[in-house]
Amino acid sequence: MKKFWLIFIIVFALALTACGSAKTEEKVEETATEQTSEGTQESTIEKEFTKEQLKEFNGKEGKAAYIAVDGVVYDVTGVPQWKDGGHNGFEAGNDLTKEINEVSPHGVSKLKDLTVVGKLVD
Numbered sequence: 001m002k003k004f005w006l007i008f009i010i011v012f013a014l015a016l017t018a019c020g021s022a023k024t025e026e027k028v029e030e031t032a033t034e035q036t037s038e039g040t041q042e043s044t045i046e047k048e049f050t051k052e053q054l055k056e057f058n059g060k061e062g063k064a065a066y067i068a069v070d071g072v073v074y075d076v077t078g079v080p081q082w083k084d085g086g087h088n089g090f091e092a093g094n095d096l097t098k099e100i101n102e103v104s105p106h107g108v109s110k111l112k113d114l115t116v117v118g119k120l121v122d
């Protein structure tokens with residue numbers, strides 16, 4: 001009978017330890033997820049492009065198409081009017097502030113539904 005109680009106590013103690021460590025693992029995972037999502041947010045909001053870097057996003061050969069207006073960089077990838085990075089003779093990968101205000105019939109009104117990807121820096 002003594003043996004039975006001894007085994008019972010050992011099994012009980014082992015079960016308690018297992019539960020405890022499982023909970024700790026859960027907590028670590030939660031923290032890791034929080035950190036990742038914070039990191040992702042930061043990188044999308046704070047992305048900076050020089051004119052040279054912006055040039056890479058010309059919408060050609062499967063690349064993304066970005067345009068800059070008033071220091072803000074917008075994503076026009078997938079916008080039908082900007083197929084392959086071109087629109088009425090204008091090319092993605094450029095600062096088109098002057099052109100959208102002075103040449104286009106629509107002005108900046110078309111920008112409001114676009115995704116902002118960052119800002120243009122010197």
Ligand code: HEM
Pocket residue numbers: 067069076079081087088090096099100103104105106110111114
């Ligand atoms: C960023 C600089 C931009 C420039 C310089 C520009 C220039 C122009 C020009 C010159 C036209 C007139 C074409 C014609 O003679 O018929 C035009 C029309 C048009 N553009 Fe743009 N565009 C720009 C951005 C955009 C963007 C970001 C969009 C959409 C997201 C867009 C959508 C359109 C549409 C739908 C038309 C047809 C007319 C209208 O709805 O007003 N454009 N654009």
